[in-house]
Amino acid sequence: MDVLLSTRTAPESVAARPVEAFLAELLEAEAHRWADLPHATSLVGDLRHAVLGGGKRLRPTFCHWGHVGATGTDPGEIGVRLGAALELVHTFALVHDDVMDGSPTRRGAPSAHARLADRHAHHGWRGEPRRFAEGMAVLVGDLAFALAQRLVSELPVQVHRSWHAMCSELVLGQYLDLRGAADGDRDAGYATMVSTLKSGRYTVVRPLQLGAALAGALDRLEPVYAAYGEPLGEAFQLRDDLLGVFGDPAVTGKPAGDDLREGKPTLLLALTTQRAPDSARPVIERIGRADLTDADIVTIAELAWSTGAVDEVDLRIEAAVERSRAALGHPELDAAAAPALYALTEAAAWRDR
Numbered sequence: 001m002d003v004l005l006s007t008r009t010a011p012e013s014v015a016a017r018p019v020e021a022f023l024a025e026l027l028e029a030e031a032h033r034w035a036d037l038p039h040a041t042s043l044v045g046d047l048r049h050a051v052l053g054g055g056k057r058l059r060p061t062f063c064h065w066g067h068v069g070a071t072g073t074d075p076g077e078i079g080v081r082l083g084a085a086l087e088l089v090h091t092f093a094l095v096h097d098d099v100m101d102g103s104p105t106r107r108g109a110p111s112a113h114a115r116l117a118d119r120h121a122h123h124g125w126r127g128e129p130r131r132f133a134e135g136m137a138v139l140v141g142d143l144a145f146a147l148a149q150r151l152v153s154e155l156p157v158q159v160h161r162s163w164h165a166m167c168s169e170l171v172l173g174q175y176l177d178l179r180g181a182a183d184g185d186r187d188a189g190y191a192t193m194v195s196t197l198k199s200g201r202y203t204v205v206r207p208l209q210l211g212a213a214l215a216g217a218l219d220r221l222e223p224v225y226a227a228y229g230e231p232l233g234e235a236f237q238l239r240d241d242l243l244g245v246f247g248d249p250a251v252t253g254k255p256a257g258d259d260l261r262e263g264k265p266t267l268l269l270a271l272t273t274q275r276a277p278d279s280a281r282p283v284i285e286r287i288g289r290a291d292l293t294d295a296d297i298v299t300i301a302e303l304a305w306s307t308g309a310v311d312e313v314d315l316r317i318e319a320a321v322e323r324s325r326a327a328l329g330h331p332e333l334d335a336a337a338a339p340a341l342y343a344l345t346e347a348a349a350w351r352d353r
Contacts, residue, residue, distance in 0.1 A: 014340075015064035016057035019083040023051055026084065026147065046112060046140045051091045054107040054253070058348060059086040059207045062229075065344070066211025069337035070221055075214055081151050082159065082214060086207055088148035093170055093202075095141035099134045100178060101262050108253035113137035159213040166206035173198025180265030181288055188270040192234070195266070199240065200233025204348065220332055228327035228341065231320035235349035238317050241266040242310065243353070245301050252353045257297035263288020268304060268313050275307035321349045 027048045034040035060083025067075040075082075097103070098111040105111055110118065117133035125132065152163050176194045185191075208225035212218045243252050244259035245268065259266060269287065276284050283299050286292045304310050324345050328338050 015061040015079075015083055018080045019057060019060045019087060020052065022080050022084045023087060024048075027051065030147070043136075043139065043143060046116070046136070047091070047143050049115070050095055050106075050112050050140060051087065051144065053109060055087070055090075056347075056351070056353075057083075057087065058203055058344075059090055060084070061344065062204055062207035063211040063214075065337045065340045066208035066221075066225060067215050068211075069208070069225075069333045069341065070212045070215035070217035072334040072336040075211065078155065079211070079214060082155060082210060085148040085151040085155075085163075086210070088144045088151070089167065089170070092141040092144040092148065093174070095137055095144065097174065099137050099141075100174070101258065103254065103258060105249075105254055108250070111137075112140050156214065156216075158216060158218060159210055162206055162209045162213050162218065166202050166210075169197045169206070170202045173202075177264060181263040184263060184288060185265045186270050186273040187265075188267055188274075191265045191267045191270045195237035195241070196230070196233065199237040200230070203236050204233040205229035224327065224330045224332050227330070228324050231323040232345055232348055235317045235320035235324070235345075238267060238313050238320070239349055239351060241268045242313060243351075245297075245304065246310075247352070257294070257301075260287050260297050260300055261292055267316070268309055271309035271312055272300065272304045272307055275309060276303050317349055321345050 027044055031041045031044040031048075034044065060080075063083050063086055064075060064079055067073075067079055094106060095112045098106055099113050103111050104114045113133040113136070115133075116136045117129045120127075120129040120132050152159065173194055173196070176190075177198050179185075180190055180194060205226055208229050209218060209222055212221040212225060241259065241264075244254075244264070244266070245257060247254070247256055249255055260269070263269075273284055273287075280299075280303055283296050284303075286296055287300065325342060328341055
């Protein structure tokens, strides 16, 4: 496979297609493995729907180009296996996140727990549909995580340090996200820390470093990929925060305003809260509460614009992208990866979904 980009090849597609094919084969084999166990194929089928139902495949893509940046060469089958593990742990995070947030949709379709609740109702099963559905969705995510761990256990030991760090950061970030929403934390520094751990680092930095580790070049490229990936991860999450309030649900696949309903500790919300006039305090105080209305969400979105919070977030994204691109000139980075990584800054920072 040619690792260099042509004018017709997006950097995502180089990694995404083989990873998706691998995941389809893996899940088919897993269904056959448990075929004699009652209902097990249904669990695997739910996981298959969650894994292969769409997605940008950014994490396998960054892992792929992280290896190219270390060696100038394609990682081959072993890179596909690591990319598949990354996509499985991402599925684990999304399915659990939807349960925690009560999100009804994901990627323009019912989320895993919403689909399971419908199935419970359709069959007239006993018990509470919501409790059943959320419990089963947690198990779908758990199976994804178990399969990801199995794949990584078969990879060279040098990838394990970055892998385990990423998994711990992801869990800690999600914990702090939930805690911040419950506390009503509106501190900008706290919001930045949460976004770094929960999304930015595991989307960009760790996949890049895993690609380098696969090549035996982690010590050499770890600081390079941190310099490129940390600001890009920040930009990725800041863009996500904007889409969570202003994104078109037909494009994002998620309802607009969910972050406000949950009271998520985001920089956008922190800045809006700090700058809002006293007259807006009653609606600001309802963020994250059950009585927040659709009209309140429109009001808060307007406040984000009128206070300059949106402009401030956009400026931070632009500055972060410039810092990322500046890191691509590092002499330790193989030139074969630079065009793809440059293009990926645009795909991650200015996406519309």
